[in-house]
Amino acid sequence: MTTSGSSSPKGGPSNEQGYIDRGGPLPDGYGDTLIVLLPRDPQWIFAYWEISEKTRNEITQKYGANIFQKAKPAIRVYDVTNVNFNGQNANRSFDIFITPESKNWYIYVGMPKRSYCADLGLLVDDGVFITLARSNVVATPAGSVSDIYDEQWMLVKEDFEKLMKLSGIDKIGASSAEALKILTQRLESVLAVSSKSGSGVGPVRPEKRGFWLIADAELIVYGATEPDALLTVQGKPVKLRPDGTFSLRFAFPDGELNIPIKAISADTIDSRQITINAKRKTK
């Protein structure tokens, strides 16, 4: 569903009633000290973290009661591409200062096809970095055509660029969400254009405010006969309710409607007919 999306964006609020255990809040934390990285795109990675009470206590015991006030919380990001990282051998690294109350961060790394690792820690005035946790390693997606040619399969460069174009490389980014977006946009454009009043099968309220009136008419034909009788309206059979009653609704445009209603008894001996003639003229 992409899609996936289904159902109408205009579909109104979700059904909020009931549903026994009502999706209570999730835990604020799990008592872990950790930092986790996720790749987002060729330039950005995402980090979330947690520092447990236990870790906080250990750190304050070791570095002093006010260490969390004194030192700056930071994430040290390491480029560990093609490196078996041991804490010292990163290709490069940089620090991101985070706010003490934050729990996650989007980090701009700006480099596709590289591997990153990060330490969550505290940067003390004298330049010492106290590491609280080390993350997993993530790789950013390639984001562009590879420079590496397979010797056996190589094509000349111009050809490849032409092929890229044929493949629609300039249009990348079209998505599964696009259909939903298109429909939403169309709805918006529909609503943005000013309106005339509705017509036809049902009234549509003018979207532009101001004093207004809409009126239309429909015709309801109803009646009753023996429950087992055969009833036709304008020659078409109509299903009777168990008690022998019926009710039909007609759109009623200007003009004249002629509605013959005929009932025939179950044994086909008796029959009755009523014809309703209705005229409408709207001024």
Added chain:
Amino acid sequence: MQKGYLCLVLHAHLPFVRHPEHEDFLEEDWLYEAISETYIPLINMMDNLIQDGIDFRITMSLTPPLCAMLSDPLLQDRYLRHIWKLIDLAEKENTRLQFQPAFAPTAQMYENHFKMARYIFEEKYDRNLLNAFKKFQDLGKLEIITCGATHGYLPLMLSQQAKRAQIRTAVQDYTARFGQAPRGIWLPECAYEIGDDQLLRDEKIRYFFMETHGLLFAEPRPKYGVYAPVFCPSGVAAFSRDIESSRQVWSATDGYPGDFRYREFYRDIGYDLDYDYIRPYLHNDGVRRNIGVKYYKITGKTTLGGKQPYNPADAKEAAASHAGNFMFNRQKQMEHLHGFLGKDPIIVAQYDAELFGHWWFEGPDFLNFLIRKIACDQDEIKMITASEYLKENPKNQVSVPAASSWGDKGYHECWLQGTNDWIYRHLHKAQSRMIELAQDNRNESNGLRIRALNQAARELLLAQSSDWAFIMAMGTMVAYAEKRTKDHINRFLKLYDDLKNNTIDESWLREIEYRDNIFPYIDYKVYL
């Protein structure tokens, strides 16, 4: 003379939405609408093609949650209740509109359509539409592929066991339903991370589909661009989407579904008609919503009030001419590519199945015309499945595809952004606890504990559906997506604690087994 192959892929998926605890549940409509508007029209089309002796090939992913819902007796009953109500309404409408020549044919169309849907669902396929799809597969016309167990977004899982559980559970589910192992897979959201192909290989899956740039950015460069698959180092083939054939159908500006003659999605009698009249066909809360009966065409750049009446015959003509245009464009494209590549290109056209019928009402007509034209009017394009292609072309270049998805901007941002990034710390924690549970209880023999372990696996899988993050990002029905995420995580966390403390609450467990009844035969050891 043959110039190339067309591989048509429809991804059919809905998240698992089933609420036996409620008599009437709004989000279950997603399934009922898709059944009436997409699955049944496609089934009807395929049946008619077969009856008329028209050869065709379609590939469809039927995701495990969709299969579970289509074969669920409760939802089958509820669909019947739903379609009978629509039939009742359509009959009334047909009477009401009989003197309005501009609307009468459309009213008649709905009555016929709903009655046909009821017949196909209840009588022809005995309430289970999987019977239809399986039949088409057994006839060699349709290739059904699988997907992640709950459409979990693999690149954001990090853990190999968690990814493996998604794939293995799906393969087991597919095998039980269709009597054979799946040959291919639609990666959820086409999201691929380097190395994921090895997990597919381990489950004996031979190919997968991905987004255009996943293949274009492969390393080394793919000689044929997206017009031939590559073999990943694991030996699994990666096919990728042709942008041109996608754009003609998807694009906001020049896509077919925007043609003025087609049906307007947003002008629905659920909003238009007298409240007392329409009230019995709305949900219990009485809020006006789309009902699925719409009498107007797109018309042009106008207000909803300014829409003109829909004309089914005109719309059908539009679908036929669009099918002709699509085929003509593929012929030109193949001719060009054929000369350029020196071999038959494969054009992979991938779409959400629900686009056809639900969003683009005439979409199934379009496909029907397209398939018939390809079969009867030309000999340049050959429809093919990925399996058949690989049989005919066993030698392919070896390359490593690039991380990518078919979401907005082409990577993971749609599922990892301010609206939904809070879910991952909980999902990851649940994953690692599930793996821990599987390891600590690998020799469990107590029946109640085994039930709790299996239910924990179900709750984790359900929480992982990429749909929840997607809905949060799209901004509609968000409350429901958040609630589902929290409910499944909380149920998982309780099961974890109960298993740890040996305090399993049997009646509570029975209740959630009854609600979240997907994968009845799951084995928690899939997380080992």
